[in-house]
Amino acid sequence: AKADGRNAARFFDPSMQDAADHRAAFDASMRNGLSMGQFRLFCQPQFDTRGRLVGAEVLLRWQRDDDLIGPEHFIGFAEESGLILPLGEHVLEESCRALARWQHDPALARLKLAVNVSVHQMRDADFPAAMATILDGTGAPAGRLCLELTESVFAENMLEITHRMHEICSQGVSFSLDDFGTGYSSLAYLKRFPLSALKIDRSFVHDIGIDPGSGSIVEAIIALAHKFKLDIVAEGVEDEAQRRFLVKGGCSSMQGFLLGRPLPMAEFEQMYRTAGSG
Numbered sequence: 084a085k086a087d088g089r090n091a092a093r094f095f096d097p098s099m100q101d102a103a104d105h106r107a108a109f110d111a112s113m114r115n116g117l118s119m120g121q122f123r124l125f126c127q128p129q130f131d132t133r134g135r136l137v138g139a140e141v142l143l144r145w146q147r148d149d150d151l152i153g154p155e156h157f158i159g160f161a162e163e164s165g166l167i168l169p170l171g172e173h174v175l176e177e178s179c180r181a182l183a184r185w186q187h188d189p190a191l192a193r194l195k196l197a198v199n200v201s202v203h204q205m206r207d208a209d210f211p212a213a214m215a216t217i218l219d220g221t222g223a224p225a226g227r228l229c230l231e232l233t234e235s236v237f238a239e240n241m242l243e244i245t246h247r248m249h250e251i252c253s254q255g256v257s258f259s260l261d262d263f264g265t266g267y268s269s270l271a272y273l274k275r276f277p278l279s280a281l282k283i284d285r286s287f288v289h290d291i292g293i294d295p296g297s298g299s300i301v302e303a304i305i306a307l308a309h310k311f312k313l314d315i316v317a318e319g320v321e322d323e324a325q326r327r328f329l330v331k332g333g334c335s336s337m338q339g340f341l342l343g344r345p346l347p348m349a350e351f352e353q354m355y356r357t358a359g360s361g
């Protein structure tokens with residue numbers, strides 16, 4: 084019939100076949116890249132309001148030959164293919180190795196490391212056990228690890244996610260809510276989930292001083308965070324006016340190009356370790 088013909092035509096559409104081939108090749112390339120150690124951790128420094136280094140956020144890059152590929156080009160695909168689970172474990176493993184290593188340097192030993200975790204990882208019932216194994220195996224101080232979740236996690240099964248978060252919290256690891264204000268924000272979540280910090284999305288920070296409304300949003304988020312006894316981290320701080328506004332507003336820490344770009348892990352360590360050591 085007509086419908087069948089259309090389906091058949093769609094099925095054999097050569098451009099679609101190309102897209103599927105391309106997609107399969109990309110997945111294979113990512114899988115290969117993971118086994119070859121091409122996924123590298125970068126660290127962006129985070130500072131308190133007095134300008135002291137307090138930690139870093141881990142940001143993933145794919146070093147494919149001479150190309151350095153940003154996460155916006157592969158995380159979504161890794162989530163669709165399921166590769167996000169081993170890829171996420173790689174990031175956690177390397178992050179915990181760093182935390183363990185940093186214990187030997189006084190300047191690095193007090194830093195916290197924030198790691199982005201996909202909602203797909205939180206859906207995995209084995210995730211808390213995998214986290215425990217990694218902490219154990221690396222000897223990382225769990226209290227220095229913070230997992231960043233986006234609000235998309237709150238569209239999931241609440242009971243399941245909170246249970247999993249509590250399991251991980253009981254290991255000493257904390258959670259922060261990333262990109263706050265851009266997604267499924269609901270005040271109810273702030274009470275229900277075991278969170279330690281909120282991260283103000285860089286879109287709000289960006290508009291400080293441009294759009295007076297954004298300043299008010301930032302002030303409101305900070306007030307809310309204080310009310311719920313949450314730390315507040317601002318991201319995307321690019322100029323001095325934004326920094327001053329955030330310090331005055333009572334934000335606990337901040338990151339952004341003004342203060343430091345993401346650096347390869349080894350360069351980050353080199354830059355911030357105790358002068359003269361190593």
Ligand code: C2E
Pocket residue numbers: 127141142143153154155158174199200201261262285318319320321338339340341345
């Ligand atoms: P995010 O968690 O919101 O990370 C912050 C992004 O803002 C990073 O982009 C960072 O390089 C960028 N950034 C930092 N300071 C500034 C600034 O002053 N101005 C501007 N315009 N941008 C700034 P990046 O590294 O491209 O990461 C993009 C997103 O990819 C991250 O957004 C995060 O959602 C995701 N991602 C990165 N690493 C991982 C990972 O290991 N696992 C997972 N699941 N997602 C990751």
Ligand code: CA
Pocket residue numbers: 140199231261
């Ligand atoms: Ca993040």
Ligand code: CA
Pocket residue numbers: 261262282284285318
């Ligand atoms: Ca963010």
Ligand code: CA
Pocket residue numbers: 262284285
């Ligand atoms: Ca963001």
